[in-house]
Amino acid sequence: MEQQDPGTTFDDGMDSFVEKFQSQPYRGGFHESQWEEEFEKIPLFMKNSPSEIDPLENPDLACLQSIIFDEERSPEDQARTYKDEGNDYFKEKDYKKAVISYTEGLKKKCTDPDLNAILYTNRAAAQYYLGNFRSSLNDVMAARKLRPCHLKAIIRGASCHLELKNYVEAVNWCDEGLQIDATEKKLLDLRAKADKLKRTEQRDIRKAKLKEKKKQDQNEALLQAIKARNIRLVAEAAGEDEDSASEGLSELVLYGLSSENPCGARLSVDDQGRLSWPVLFLYPEYAQSDLVSAFHEDSRFIDHLMVMFGETPSWDLEQKYCPDNLEVYFEDEDREELYCVPPSSTLLQVLQHPRYFVKALTPTFLVCVGSSGFCRNYLRGKKVHQGQAFPASWLGRSCCLLELQPLGSDRRALAGLHFALLLLSSVPCL
């Protein structure tokens, strides 16, 4: 605008100003082609503010910014500005930036406790929506230190406790808030929710406890059943010191009872109180094995062998593994002796053998074809018992083995036993 004489009125000045443009073009306007962009650059008409303000690009904006964030303003004013900035970011759901703004506001350490309480509470809200419930809770507690009755802080705190599954605390905070405003709907809803979740959680704990107890009782019953049958058990980890062996044994056994071996089989008891064991059959000749997941203790070996070798297995290259040819042994590892198991015996009879030790709750047996060369070699290096405890009816079959004497170490036999040991140690997960 041109300078005016004090004497002239506004209207006079205005008329002459307007008339001027009848002859002269106006220079300060937008360019016709890009007026929209230039329009956007004027702070008043900006739709989106740039995240970074470049003083060269937007001198007006930079100017405004420096006015708002002028360090010379009081800490309260600055804090208030940061609070407003944070609130704007919050409305745009830019919670990360909101947190930063509120933090800046708190850094000013202004002396207005209400303002600081609001900054803490608002930052807590932003943290809440970011999922940082612990940080949110800390902020809310800081806010309450300044203003104990700040209802928004209490509501936020109760919500945080709810998310953190501290249901008792959530209910307590709600009750504190309800003392200040007994009809605050959000608190009533939060309280009802937290109470219900707390009671559900308590039910779940009771359920788990009962399940655990049932399991323990079952395991205890199984242990008793094993003891009653005089079956000897051995812990997996041999070589640990002998003293702990006995006390550790029942725990290890119980642990073994609760875990399953990799094939999912475990010791079980049926309605008549009869046990069924997972039983491992090893075939050292071909380094193969079979797992019978539930070998009923009253069933006979021959019954299972008939099923397992109904068809000759694929690894049986010489097609000689037929139920009639098979011989079953178990090993007494301590004395490194083998015992022959008559196929007509039941599992229980064998398990009760004084030299049978069940390792890792999985009885293991070696199977080979009696008349084969492998078998003769295999047995040569070992002392083989024909098992006095077993019924005498089978005695005739294996008398050929009685002639075998230990002739010194046979590499193949040793390899077979080594393989058997490896298998045994890989089976359960003690």
Next chain:
Amino acid sequence: MGEDAGDRGSSADGLAPVGLPMAETSPKAEAAKLLPFLALGERADLQAAAAQHVLALSGSGPGRTLLAGQAALLQALVELAVAPPPAPARDAARALVNLAADPGLHKPLLAAEPRLPVRLLGCALDPHWPWAEEAAAVLANLSREPVPCAALTEALAATEPGESGLERLVRALCTPGYNARAPLHYLGPVLSNLSQRPATRAFLLDRNRCVVQRLLTLTQYPDSSVRRGGVVGTLRNCCFEHRHHEWLLGPEVDILPFLLLPLAGPEDFSEEEMERLPIDLQYLPPDKQREPDADIRKMLIETIMLLTATAPGRKQVRDQGAYLILRELHSWEPEPDVRVTCEKLIQVLIGDEPERGLENLLEVQVPEEIERQLQQQDHQEREQCEREQQELELGPGPQAEKAAST
């Protein structure tokens, strides 16, 4: 009076004022002699002795009648009951408990000190007052009768800034450690008596507040049958409000589990049965005890019975598995009248509104013994039902417990 004084040791001798002839033996005159020593500002030891004397008097019927006739003495007693230490406030309060236990004495008590309810209320709700329990016990005795109950309600209605008296009473009852020196169990019966009045029930059942919900967990409060009884009595009175049944049985309050929990024992239900029960009743530990007090058990059953008054209420109670709990309770229940109440409720639950699952229960679960009994008592029950119907129409009744001085 002489014997009582003798029981109290040599205090009687100390009481006889010097110079007065001991020949005056009329009990009234003797009682009147106590008066000067009860005055505030007297020597603490004399006050204490006089208060003990009055307490002893209040222990007997004639003694109470005697005291009731002495308005000035009653006034002095009240003053002492609310006075700070070293005054013998506790004994004075206990004497008032005994006096208030007799409904016939309420009139002279209130005549002697009309502001008695207000003043005792202040003590009972004061978090720092050491004899708050005794003050509450007096109020519990007083509020059994309609006139003092009305006076107490008025006293509570006088709103303090921010929190009404009734709100404060509920808070004092529900907040553990509200008063570090007094357990405040007797606020339970106080609330129960107050809940005879519709205004109190309206406050307790206010849907915009959280009041009745805070009382629910107290049905399991282990340390005091007085408190438990008071809370259960309150809930029972509230359940006379038929309009609120749906809300009470719904998720916002969920009253039924809290009524069933004290009645439930360590039953081993099947998985399928367990899932039908409310969450709070599932998988209860093997050491779960039932409510030991038979009167409270009966009140709980009566409360549930009230909730079955309407058809939707009946449905909700059935759906939430109440029958299972009551069935087990019936086979355990040693008290005959509680068992009868239980039977009646079971009859309502398995009554003639047939439901698919329920028909099976009728065939299988109800033991023959019960069936025979029910048929026998059919006639009796009809009469009793009529009587109960009348009671229901008249409205809720007062707390059946009497607070007595220890």
